[in-house]
Amino acid sequence: xxxxxxxxxxxxxxxxxxxxxxCSFTDSAIYNLQWFRQDPGKGLTSLLxxxxxxxxxxxxxxxxxxxxxxxxxxxxxxASQPGDSATYLCAVNTGGFKTIFGAGTxxxxxA
Amino acid sequence: xxxxxQHPSRVICKSGTSVKIECRSLDFQATTMFWxxxxxxxxxxxxxxxxxxxxxxxxxGVEKDKFLINHASLxxxxxxxxxxxxxxxxxxxxxxxxxxxNSYEQYFGPGTRLxxx
Numbered sequence: 001x002x003x004x005x006x007x008x009x010x011x012x013x014x015x016x017x018x019x020x021x022x023c024s025f026t027d028s029a030i031y032n033l034q035w036f037r038q039d040p041g042k043g044l045t046s047l048l049x050x051x052x053x054x055x056x057x058x059x060x061x062x063x064x065x066x067x068x069x070x071x072x073x074x075x076x077x078x079a080s081q082p083g084d085s086a087t088y089l090c091a092v093n094t095g096g097f098k099t100i101f102g103a104g105t106x107x108x109x110x111a
Numbered sequence: 112x113x114x115x116x117q118h119p120s121r122v123i124c125k126s127g128t129s130v131k132i133e134c135r136s137l138d139f140q141a142t143t144m145f146w147x148x149x150x151x152x153x154x155x156x157x158x159x160x161x162x163x164x165x166x167x168x169x170x171x172g173v174e175k176d177k178f179l180i181n182h183a184s185l186x187x188x189x190x191x192x193x194x195x196x197x198x199x200x201x202x203x204x205x206x207x208x209x210x211x212x213n214s215y216e217q218y219f220g221p222g223t224r225l226x227x228x
Contacts, residue, residue, distance in 0.1 A: 032216065043117070043204050043222035044155075089154065099145070099206075099217060101154040 002027045002094050006102035013080055014110050021075040021105045023090035028068045035064050035075050036089040038104070044089065048075070080109045113139045115207050117220035124195055124227055132190045132223045134205030140185035141207030145217065146178075149202040161188050195227040 003026045013019050023033070032051045036044040048057045048064040050073070056065040063076040073090055087104040094100065114137040124130050134144060143162050147155040159175075161167040161182035169175045177199075179191040188207075192199050202224050206217040 034216070036219070041202075041224065044206075044219040046216075046219065049216050091155075093217070099157065101156075103154045 002030075002092060002098075002100045004090060004092055004100050004102040006088075006090060006105050008105060009103065010106040010108075012108045012110065015080060015082060017080050017109075018076070018078050019080055019107070021077070021088050021090075021107070023073040023075070023102055025071045025073075025092050025100075027094065028071050029094065030068065031093045031095045033064075033066055033073050034091045034093070034099075035062075035073075036091065038087045038089060040087075047088075077107075080107075082109045082111045085109050113137075113207070113209060113218040115141075115205065115218045115220040117203075117205055117223050119223060120221060121224045122226070124225070126196055126227055127194055129191055129193045130195055130225060132192075132203055132205075132225075134188045134190070134207070134220050136186045136207040136209075136218070139207075139209050139218075141188075141209065142185065143208040144182055144188040145206045145208070146180060146188070146190050147204045147206065149204060149222075155204060158190075192225065195225070197227045200225055200227045 005024045007022045034049045035047045050057050050066040061078040066073045085108050087106050089104045091101045116135045118133045146158045149155045158173045159167045159169045161180050163182050167180035182188040204222040206219045
């Protein structure tokens with residue numbers, strides 16, 4: 001059974017700091033992994049999608065990596081800003097219409 | 112990028128009534144749509160998967176008679192919460208899959224906050 005774990009559960013950093021969010025999954029047989037952002041009371045915003053054949057994806061200040069063999073993904077946020085404060089979720093797609101979400105990391109960037 | 116909308120964004124209803132939530136893919140055809148439920152400070156839990164023109168597949172523990180899902184077209188799926196109770200209050204999010212077998216990327220709607228009084 002696929003399980004997705006995100007560490008840390010919460011993170012508070014000063015503005016401008018670079019930070020890394022971690023996601024681990026127990027079964028390496030995945031089709032893709034997605035990172036999402038969720039603002040309080042809002043839906044999900046897709047940040048980055050990494051296919052199983054890819055190692056990383058970049059978008060602006062965000063970089064996501066994927067190591068299938070070790071069951072890990074990281075989301076790197078460069079030069080964090082207060083507007084980055086949100087909950088970040090990772091989700092793995094195991095095929096067969098199954099997407100398993102982690103519990104998320106709540107990020108707070110202090111001005 | 113692909114856009115998925117949900118309506119309504121917020122709904123308050125009285126206990127015992129039914130509420131319908133719509134999920135639409137605006138600029139693509141979604142062969143598969145998913146309904147998720149999120150409890151406060153918890154992750155999303157998949158409730159059911161629906162394919163256009165066929166019955167939805169419900170996850171274990173989800174009452175199919177309570178959460179009616181209809182996927183009548185390639186751009187519309189509806190979730191009806193029947194005889195709602197306060198414990199049904201939650202944030203409901205739908206997503207749609209474009210049907211590209213090489214991608215399996217899901218596009219998420221903005222969510223619907225249901226409050227049952």
